[in-house]
Amino acid sequence: MRRRRVAILKPDYYGIVGGFERVVDILDDALTTDGWDVSRRVVKVVDLPLEVGGLDIPAEVFESHPEYFRYLMVRQAFDRVDTGDADVVISTQPPSFSHVHPRHLALFFHHHRVYYDLEDEYVEAGFVDDPELHRRAGEIIRELDQPRLDQIGWFLAGSQTVADRLAHFGGHTNVSLFHAGVGVGDDAKEVPASTPGTGDVLSISRMEFPKRAELAVAAAHLLSDRGTTLVGTGSRELWVRHLDHVLSLGSARAEELTPAEIWCNTGRQAQPVPDSYRSPVTFAGRVSDDELERRFREAPCVLAVAHDEDYGLTAIEAMRHGRPVIVCRDGGGLTELVVHEQTGLVVDPTPRAVADAVQRLIDDVDLATELGANGRDRAAEFSWSNAVDEFRSGLEQVDR
Amino acid sequence: MSDRELVRSYIERAAVRADGDLGQYVRDRVAEARPHAHAGAEVPEGARLRGVKQAMVAASRPVTSHQSVVNNQVLDALDRVAEDLRELAARVTTTDQYVSRVRATAATIEGLVDELVVGFEAERRAREELGGRLEAELERAERFREDIGAELAAMRARQDQVLRAAREALPDGPSPLTLLSRELSVHDDTLYEAIEDAFRGTREAVTDMLRGYLDDVRAVPGDNPVVDVGCGRGEWLELLSHEGITAYGCDTNQVAVDRGLRLGLDIRLADAVDHLGGIEPGSVRAVTSFHVAEHLSLDTLVALIDAAFLALQPGGLLILETPNPNNHQVGAANFYLDPTHLKPLHPLFLQFLVTSRGFADVAVRELHGPGFEGLLPTDLAGDPNRTTPFVEALNQAFASALDYAVLARKPGSPSDPA
Numbered sequence: 001m002r003r004r005r006v007a008i009l010k011p012d013y014y015g016i017v018g019g020f021e022r023v024v025d026i027l028d029d030a031l032t033t034d035g036w037d038v039s040r041r042v043v044k045v046v047d048l049p050l051e052v053g054g055l056d057i058p059a060e061v062f063e064s065h066p067e068y069f070r071y072l073m074v075r076q077a078f079d080r081v082d083t084g085d086a087d088v089v090i091s092t093q094p095p096s097f098s099h100v101h102p103r104h105l106a107l108f109f110h111h112h113r114v115y116y117d118l119e120d121e122y123v124e125a126g127f128v129d130d131p132e133l134h135r136r137a138g139e140i141i142r143e144l145d146q147p148r149l150d151q152i153g154w155f156l157a158g159s160q161t162v163a164d165r166l167a168h169f170g171g172h173t174n175v176s177l178f179h180a181g182v183g184v185g186d187d188a189k190e191v192p193a194s195t196p197g198t199g200d201v202l203s204i205s206r207m208e209f210p211k212r213a214e215l216a217v218a219a220a221h222l223l224s225d226r227g228t229t230l231v232g233t234g235s236r237e238l239w240v241r242h243l244d245h246v247l248s249l250g251s252a253r254a255e256e257l258t259p260a261e262i263w264c265n266t267g268r269q270a271q272p273v274p275d276s277y278r279s280p281v282t283f284a285g286r287v288s289d290d291e292l293e294r295r296f297r298e299a300p301c302v303l304a305v306a307h308d309e310d311y312g313l314t315a316i317e318a319m320r321h322g323r324p325v326i327v328c329r330d331g332g333g334l335t336e337l338v339v340h341e342q343t344g345l346v347v348d349p350t351p352r353a354v355a356d357a358v359q360r361l362i363d364d365v366d367l368a369t370e371l372g373a374n375g376r377d378r379a380a381e382f383s384w385s386n387a388v389d390e391f392r393s394g395l396e397q398v399d400r
Numbered sequence: 401m402s403d404r405e406l407v408r409s410y411i412e413r414a415a416v417r418a419d420g421d422l423g424q425y426v427r428d429r430v431a432e433a434r435p436h437a438h439a440g441a442e443v444p445e446g447a448r449l450r451g452v453k454q455a456m457v458a459a460s461r462p463v464t465s466h467q468s469v470v471n472n473q474v475l476d477a478l479d480r481v482a483e484d485l486r487e488l489a490a491r492v493t494t495t496d497q498y499v500s501r502v503r504a505t506a507a508t509i510e511g512l513v514d515e516l517v518v519g520f521e522a523e524r525r526a527r528e529e530l531g532g533r534l535e536a537e538l539e540r541a542e543r544f545r546e547d548i549g550a551e552l553a554a555m556r557a558r559q560d561q562v563l564r565a566a567r568e569a570l571p572d573g574p575s576p577l578t579l580l581s582r583e584l585s586v587h588d589d590t591l592y593e594a595i596e597d598a599f600r601g602t603r604e605a606v607t608d609m610l611r612g613y614l615d616d617v618r619a620v621p622g623d624n625p626v627v628d629v630g631c632g633r634g635e636w637l638e639l640l641s642h643e644g645i646t647a648y649g650c651d652t653n654q655v656a657v658d659r660g661l662r663l664g665l666d667i668r669l670a671d672a673v674d675h676l677g678g679i680e681p682g683s684v685r686a687v688t689s690f691h692v693a694e695h696l697s698l699d700t701l702v703a704l705i706d707a708a709f710l711a712l713q714p715g716g717l718l719i720l721e722t723p724n725p726n727n728h729q730v731g732a733a734n735f736y737l738d739p740t741h742l743k744p745l746h747p748l749f750l751q752f753l754v755t756s757r758g759f760a761d762v763a764v765r766e767l768h769g770p771g772f773e774g775l776l777p778t779d780l781a782g783d784p785n786r787t788t789p790f791v792e793a794l795n796q797a798f799a800s801a802l803d804y805a806v807l808a809r810k811p812g813s814p815s816d817p818a
Binding site for chain 1: 403404406407408410411412413414415416417418419422496497499500501503504505507508510511514
């Protein structure tokens with residue numbers, strides 16, 4: 001008997017393997033177990049010519065708005081993918097959802113954010129030379145996306161925040177939630193319960209806009225007797241180090257910095273910093289799983305202060321380790337995971353508010369312990385088996 | 401065009417191309433060009449050096465006077481083309497989406513058909529399996545019925561044997577030997593042998609007639625002996641021995657026994673009923689008896705059939721050959737050539753008798769034609785509708801088989817206990 005076919009559409013952005021690839025691997029396994037014939041239709045972004053609908057885009061024009069032109073090129077490549085042999089199509093990252101198929105399930109984690117929910121911040125931060133053209137490009141992208149999004153049978157939104165964005169931008173309510181699990185492959189192994197540690201405050205974040213590792217650095221400089229360790233690296237690391245250096249020299253006071261001075265900028269003004277200087281901040285870079293476990297154990301609390309996250313795996317990971325998590329009110333998906341004074345603290349996105357929250361957890365060990373224990377319970381809900389269940393019920397919506 | 405305008409134009413043009421809306425793109429360009437369509441005919445107000453330009457236009461008017469008309473015509477035509485393009489593009493998009501839907505639906509239907517086929521196949525297999533099970537069950541029930549029947553028949557045969565023995569023990573009771581040989585012993589054994597020599601046919605002729613039973617015996621598996629009751633001149637035993645089939649004879653006629661011994665045949669002087677009743681039950685492959693039954697009284701015939709039943713192995717074969725009284729020549733005349741014949745046995749009666757004593761697969765086989773063709777309805781004058789039944793009756797009376805045999809099988813398979 002012919003097995004039913006499902007095609008998973010996926011862009012491959014320069015061979016980067018991230019969380020989404022892990023999600024797709026797990027769903028691929030689940031579908032295969034359920035008897036589906038799974039195939040992946042990958043569009044390799046790096047291979048695409050600078051061309052849209054037969055119009056060659058000159059390199060200098062492309063470079064002026066790479067986000068825009070690349071989006072159109074990839075979208076066009078997904079239009080050309082043949083899925084006529086598939087019973088069901090599952091799209092993943094943008095713009096794979098623009099592919100048209102009568103039974104289309106979108107595994108939707110975000111729009112093309114710089115033209116949707118992050119447009120203002122992106123412009124404000126100075127990433128675009130010509131805000132007017134950027135906004136016009138955004139208008140076009142949203143106009144092009146709308147009819148395609150309208151044809152999608154069902155959305156599995158990565159979080160309530162993402163579901164809210166779908167309703168806000170396109171009025172889409174044919175949505176259920178899909179919470180990715182934590183850990184690699186199978187459900188993550190149980191972490192033994194422990195009381196909050198007495199070591200450095202821990203911040204785990206890729207150093208990208210708007211993950212806001214800078215806010216953790218600024219808050220670190222307002223703590224009197226406790227260091228902060230930053231795990232992670234990224235394209236903004238120079239800027240994050242520059243900010244730390246400036247604050248260490250005393251040339252600026254953390255409390256007085258504006259968002260633009262802290263994180264809402266391109267980071268291109270960063271100056272090189274000396275190899276060693278006195279700072280409460282330790283840059284740990286990439287760390288092994290074992291080292292990360294150790295740092296979790298030693299941390300009194302974990303900072304997840306990103307701006308408008310889609311989901312917030314870092315917070316779940318911290319909760320799984322029984323550590324209270326500090327997130328910001330504008331943290332998007334993070335604020336779904338962390339409930340103020342239940343599993344962590346939700347504060348304003350300012351260095352002072354973050355520092356005060358850390359101090360409160362250091363001073364009140366009982367509170368930190370209670371929030372950590374609650375967090376452990378909450379994190380247990382984010383298992384891969386639950387994720388697969390959510391996925392299957394989404395699939396039923398289009399496969400009827 | 402400044403860099404910014406260039407980028408803007410690419411942003412717009414790429415957007416149009418992204419959804420294949422080339423028509424809109426052309427319309428936009430036409431709209432942009434329309435205000436300049438008058439070029440060559442007049443100079444717009446506010447143009448730099450308008451006076452000079454007007455003079456130049458005036459001077460070249462004989463050549464350029466139609467330019468604006470041409471420009472507008474070209475733009476109108478482009479506008480039409482753009483409109484058509486938009487419509488075409490919309491249709492292509494609709495068609496693409498339709499094709500995509502149709503293909504996906506076809507893929508799904510293909511899957512459903514596969515599922516149905518698999519379902520039907522499973523259903524068919526289940527039915528077949530059920531049918532097979534029912535058949536096996538029926539066969540088992542049939543075998544069970546046969547086994548029970550055989551057991552009952554064996555019990556009855558034993559019981560009758562006991563009764564006969566009891567009767568013999570009574571002061572005036574006749575012995576089985578007497579019963580069996582009553583007809584034979586009243587005459588001289590030699591005389592009987594002489595009669596048989598005269599009327600049964602030559603050894604060769606008899607051997608040829610018996611050859612037809614070889615396959616029946618071979619069909620019974622195993623090496624148990626064949627017992628020939630009333631073996632007479634021993635043609636059958638000779639034939640069996642020649643074919644490598646173990647066999648011996650049983651006869652109450654001393655002359656026959658002596659002659660058989662001289663021929664090297666194993667012939668025992670014994671009452672067949674006593675002999676078969678006395679040997680190990682289930683130890684005989686076949687019991688055969690050619691032209692003996694018509695010499696026996698009903699009691700003795702029943703006793704012989706019962707004794708054979710006990711002696712035969714499960715699946716063992718019984719053959720009783722006798723003259724066919726359905727042939728009037730036989731029934732009315734030839735039967736009485738042998739004065740030791742008691743009375744003819746109708747094939748239906750013998751078949752009934754054997755069946756009633758517990759045998760299975762009881763069949764009547766007609767043997768030995770009269771040596772001439774029967775009549776055809778057309779051999780008689782008159783309406784064939786009228787002559788046909790009469791001819792059939794005539795053929796039955798005069799052209800049917802001279803002899804017949806009842807062949808029967810003891811129920812059970814060779815592996816079953818006797």
